[in-house]
Amino acid sequence: MSEGEKLIPINIEDEMKSSYIDYSMSVIVSRALPDVRDGLKPVHRRVLFGMYELGVFSNRAHKKSARIVGEVLGKYHPHGDTSVYDAMVRMAQEWSLRYLLVDGQGNFGSVDGDSPAAMRYTEARMRKISEEIMADLDKETVDFQLNFDDTLEEPTVMPTKVPTLLINGASGIAVGMATNMAPHNLTEVIDGTLAYIDNEDIEIDELMNHIKAPDFPTGGVIYGYDGVREAFKTGRGRIVMRAKVGFEEVDGKECIIVTEIPYQVNKADMIKKTADLVNDKKIEGISNIRDESDRNGMRIVYILKRDAVPNVVLNTLYKFTSLQSSFSVNNIALVKGRPQMLNLKELIHYFVEHRHEVVVRRAQYELRKAEERAHILEGLIIASDNIDEVIQLIRSSKNTDEAKEKLVERFNLSEIQSKAIVEMRLRQLTGLEQDKLRAEYEDIMKLINHLRELLASKDLRMELIKEELNEIKEKYGDARRSVIEYSGGDVSIEDLIADESVVVTISHAGYIKRTALSEYKTQNRGGVGQKGVATRDADFLEHLFVATNHQYMMFFTQKGKCFWMRVYEIPEGSKTSKGRAIQNLVNIENDDKVKAFICTQDLKDQDYINSHYVIMATKNGQVKKTLLEQYSRPRLNGINAITIKEDDVLLEAKLTTGESQVLIAVKSGKLVRFEEAKTRPMGRSASGVRGITLADDKDEVIGMVTVNDMNSEILVVSENGYGKRSSLDDYRITNRGGKGVKTLNITEKTGKLVSINSVTDSDDLMIINKSGLTIRMAVSDLRVVGRATQGVKLINIKGNDSIAAVTKVLREEEAIENLENLDGVESTGITEGEETSEDTIENTDTEE
Numbered sequence: 132m133s134e135g136e137k138l139i140p141i142n143i144e145d146e147m148k149s150s151y152i153d154y155s156m157s158v159i160v161s162r163a164l165p166d167v168r169d170g171l172k173p174v175h176r177r178v179l180f181g182m183y184e185l186g187v188f189s190n191r192a193h194k195k196s197a198r199i200v201g202e203v204l205g206k207y208h209p210h211g212d213t214s215v216y217d218a219m220v221r222m223a224q225e226w227s228l229r230y231l232l233v234d235g236q237g238n239f240g241s242v243d244g245d246s247p248a249a250m251r252y253t254e255a256r257m258r259k260i261s262e263e264i265m266a267d268l269d270k271e272t273v274d275f276q277l278n279f280d281d282t283l284e285e286p287t288v289m290p291t292k293v294p295t296l297l298i299n300g301a302s303g304i305a306v307g308m309a310t311n312m313a314p315h316n317l318t319e320v321i322d323g324t325l326a327y328i329d330n331e332d333i334e335i336d337e338l339m340n341h342i343k344a345p346d347f348p349t350g351g352v353i354y355g356y357d358g359v360r361e362a363f364k365t366g367r368g369r370i371v372m373r374a375k376v377g378f379e380e381v382d383g384k385e386c387i388i389v390t391e392i393p394y395q396v397n398k399a400d401m402i403k404k405t406a407d408l409v410n411d412k413k414i415e416g417i418s419n420i421r422d423e424s425d426r427n428g429m430r431i432v433y434i435l436k437r438d439a440v441p442n443v444v445l446n447t448l449y450k451f452t453s454l455q456s457s458f459s460v461n462n463i464a465l466v467k468g469r470p471q472m473l474n475l476k477e478l479i480h481y482f483v484e485h486r487h488e489v490v491v492r493r494a495q496y497e498l499r500k501a502e503e504r505a506h507i508l509e510g511l512i513i514a515s516d517n518i519d520e521v522i523q524l525i526r527s528s529k530n531t532d533e534a535k536e537k538l539v540e541r542f543n544l545s546e547i548q549s550k551a552i553v554e555m556r557l558r559q560l561t562g563l564e565q566d567k568l569r570a571e572y573e574d575i576m577k578l579i580n581h582l583r584e585l586l587a588s589k590d591l592r593m594e595l596i597k598e599e600l601n602e603i604k605e606k607y608g609d610a611r612r613s614v615i616e617y618s619g620g621d622v623s624i625e626d627l628i629a630d631e632s633v634v635v636t637i638s639h640a641g642y643i644k645r646t647a648l649s650e651y652k653t654q655n656r657g658g659v660g661q662k663g664v665a666t667r668d669a670d671f672l673e674h675l676f677v678a679t680n681h682q683y684m685m686f687f688t689q690k691g692k693c694f695w696m697r698v699y700e701i702p703e704g705s706k707t708s709k710g711r712a713i714q715n716l717v718n719i720e721n722d723d724k725v726k727a728f729i730c731t732q733d734l735k736d737q738d739y740i741n742s743h744y745v746i747m748a749t750k751n752g753q754v755k756k757t758l759l760e761q762y763s764r765p766r767l768n769g770i771n772a773i774t775i776k777e778d779d780v781l782l783e784a785k786l787t788t789g790e791s792q793v794l795i796a797v798k799s800g801k802l803v804r805f806e807e808a809k810t811r812p813m814g815r816s817a818s819g820v821r822g823i824t825l826a827d828d829k830d831e832v833i834g835m836v837t838v839n840d841m842n843s844e845i846l847v848v849s850e851n852g853y854g855k856r857s858s859l860d861d862y863r864i865t866n867r868g869g870k871g872v873k874t875l876n877i878t879e880k881t882g883k884l885v886s887i888n889s890v891t892d893s894d895d896l897m898i899i900n901k902s903g904l905t906i907r908m909a910v911s912d913l914r915v916v917g918r919a920t921q922g923v924k925l926i927n928i929k930g931n932d933s934i935a936a937v938t939k940v941l942r943e944e945e946a947i948e949n950l951e952n953l954d955g956v957e958s959t960g961i962t963e964g965e966e967t968s969e970d971t972i973e974n975t976d977t978e979e
C-alpha cells in the first residue's frame with residue numbers, strides 16, 4: 132500500500148445497496164423515462180437540441196446523420212453513437228412515431244424490420260413540428276444545465292407548444308419499472324386540453340368525449356373499449372389491436388386482404404410465422420400468402436382454399452398470429468424528477484402547467500428586453516430632439532468617455548443611453564429615421580403594457596395558451612388513423628343487432644349456424660318433409676333450437692366443460708348451408724363434443740344469476756344442480772361444469788328457477804319424475820347424485836326435461852318415427868334414483884326411445900332425420916293419449932333412415948304472420964326429384 136493511503140472497511144451489503152440505488156436512479160431519471168412536460172427522454176432532447184445548435188431546421192438543407200450524431204455525442208450524450216443514431220432514426224420512421232420529429236433522407240429502415248443504412252449514408256433535418264417543440268428556447272423559458280464535462284449548457288426540458296408525450300407516446304425499461312405510453316391524435320389531444328383549460332374539474336369521462344382512444348401510426352383497429360377506458364382512468368390498461376382487413380376475389384379465389392397491421396408488429400416476421408403455422412396445419416384454409424406492399428401502401432394477400440370460410444380463417448389468424456396483438460399501457464413518466472403513474476387528466480394537467488410556466492417566463496424575458504429597448508429609445512429621442520447640441524457636445528469632447536459623461540450631465544441620461552447616442556449613425560439624423568424612432572417607441576410601450584397585463588392575469592395567459600394550441604392544431608392536426616371498434620368484447624354491439632328469434636342448428640360432426648326462424652314453414656303431420664340442411668358426408672343434424680340474438684349461449688360438452696358465446700356471434704347461414712365447425716368458434720378439445728346448450732339473459736345481472744340454476748344429466752343417470760352464478764364469468768378456454776366419471780358422458784343441461792320438476796327418460800321407455808328441490812345445489816367440481824336407475828348395461832338416458840307449468844304435456848318420440856303426447860299427471864312424482872314408469876310401449880315397430888320434450892298446443896315440433904330431412908308440424912295436431920300407448924306415426928321413415936333429433940319451436944307472433952300466407956305444404960325448399968305427400972299419415976293408436 133502506498134504511503135499516505137489507508138484502508139476503510141465497508142460492509143459489502145451496504146455498499147452494494149447504495150451503489151445499486153445510485154445506478155437505478157440514474158437509469159430512471161437520465162435514460163429510460165420521459166419527462167411529463169415535454170414527453171422526451173434525455174437522448175431525444177439532446178438529438179433535437181444538437182440539430183437546433185447545428186441549424187438543421189426544416190427550411191434548410193439536410194445534413195449528414197454522422198455530422199449530427201457527432202455533434203450530439205461529443206457535446207451532450209457520451210453513451211455511444213448507436214444509441215444516438217437509433218434514437219434519431221426512430222424519430223424519422225413513420226411506422227414508429229405518430230408525428231415525426233426528424234425528416235430523414237435515405238434508407239431509414241422499414242416496417243419489415245430492415246436496418247437503416249449507416250449514418251454516413253443518410254441525411255436528416257428537423258421537421259416543422261420539432262421547431263414548435265423548441266420554440267422560444269432562446270427566451271429563458273426553461274432551465275439549462277451543464278453537460279457531462281461542464282463545458283457547455285443544455286436544456287433540462289423543452290418549452291414545447293405541442294403535447295408530445297400524449298401524441299407520440301413513449302416506451303422504456305428502467306430499473307424496477309418500465310413505461311409504455313400509447314400515441315394519440317393531435318387534434319383530439321388539443322381538443323381535450325382546451326376542454327381541461329376551460330374546466331379544470333372536468334371528469335375523465337368528459338375528456339374521453341374529445342380524446343376517444345389511442346391513435347397508432349400504423350392505423351389498424353382498436354378492438355374493444357374496456358382497455359382504453361381502463362388506461363385513461365388509471366394509467367394502466369390492455370388495448371387490443373387488430374389489422375384492417377377486407378375480403379376480395381382474386382383470380383376466382385376468395386382472399387383476405389390486410390392493408391394495415393397493429394402497431395409495433397414486424398410485417399415480415401408476421402408473414403413468416405403465419406406461413407409456418409399453415410405448413411404445420413395449425414391454421415387451415417390458406418393456400419398461399421403474398422406480400423404485395425409497395426410505395427403506395429401495405430397489402431398482404433391471404434389466398435384461401437376453395438372450401439374455406441373466410442370468417443373462420445380470419446378468426447384463426449386473429450387467434451394465432453400478430454394480426455391481433457395487444458398494447459399494454461403503463462403511463463409512467465417523470466414528474467419533478469420522480470417517476471409517477473399518470474392517468475389521462477394528470478398528463479394533460481402537467482402539460483398545461485408546464486406551458487403556463489413557459490408563457491410566464493417568456494413574457495418576463497420579453498418584458499425585460501422591451502423595457503431595455505424602450506430605455507435606449509428614450510435616450511435616442513432626447514438626442515434627436517436636441518441634435519445640434521448633442522453634435523456640439525460630442526465634437527468638443529477629447530474621447531468617447533468624455534462625450535458620454537457630458538451627455539449624462541447635460542440631458543440627465545443613463546450610461547446605456549449615452550453609449551447608444553455616441554454610437555448612433557449619421558443616417559439616423561434624417562427626419563424619416565426620427566419618425567421611425569418615435570413609432571418604434573410607441574409600439575414598444577404598447578408591448579410593455581400588454582406584457583404587464585399578461586403577467587398580471589392568469590386568465591389572459593390561459594387564453595394565450597389556447598390560441599397557441601389552436602394554431603398548432605390548425606398546422607399539424609390530421610384525421611385519426613386507428614378505427615375504434617367498440618363492439619370488440621363490448622355489449623354496445625347489441626344496439627346494432629336486432630333482437631330477433633333465430634333457429635340454431637348443430638350437426639353430429641359439430642357444425643353450427645343460426646338461421647332466421649322465418650325460413651322454416653309449417654307442414655302437415657305425416658309429410659315426407661322438405662330438405663332442411665345440407666350436411667357433410669356421413670354427417671347429420673343432431674341439435675336444433677330457437678333463441679334470440681341478444682342471449683348468451685352456454686355450450687356444455689360430453690366431458691363436462693362449459694363454454695360461452697353470444698347468439699349473434701354464431702355465424703349466420705341459410706337453411707341449406709352447412710354451418711361452421713364449433714372448434715373454430717370455441718376452444719373445444721379434439722376428442723370432446725358439445726352435448727347441451729343453454730340460452731340465458733344478461734350474466735351480469737346479479738338477481739338473475741342468483742335465482743337460476745343449471746341442472747345436468749349424464750348418460751348413466753347422474754344429475755347435478757349448480758347455481759347459474761357459478762357460470763357468470765366467461766373464460767376463453769371454458770370451465771369445468773361437472774366432474775364426469777369413467778364411461779359416462781354429459782347428456783343434458785337445463786336452466787331452472789329452483790322450483791321445477793325434473794323428468795328423465797331412458798332408451799328402454801321408462802321415465803322418472805321428481806322435484807328439483809330433492810337435488811341440493813353443488814359446486815362446479817362435483818359429479819352429482821343418482822337421478823334414475825338404468826334397466827341394464829345396454830340402457831342409457833336419452834333426455835331430461837324440466838317443467839314449471841303443471842299443465843305441460845310430455846311428448847316422447849321413438850327412433851322409427853312414432854310419437855305420443857301424454858299429460859304430465861300420467862307420471863307420478865317419485866324420489867330421484869328410482870327405475871321410473873313406462874312412458875311409451877316399446878316394440879320392434881316403434882324402435883327405442885330417442886327423444887323427450889315438454890310441449891303445449893302453442894308449440895311447433897321440428898323433427899330431423901339422420902339423412903338431414905326436416906319436418907315442422909304443430910303439436911296441436913297430436914291428440915293427448917295415455918301413458919303406455921304406442922303412439923302415432925309422426926314422420927315416414929324411408930329405408931334404413933331413423934330419427935336423429937326432435938325439438939319444439941315456440942311459435943312467435945312474427946312466425947305466425949309469416950306462416951298465415953302459406954297454403955299447406957311449403958315446397959320452395961325441396962331439392963329436385965323430391966316430393967311432398969300429405970296422404971301418408973298412418974294412425975297406429977293402440978291402447979295397452
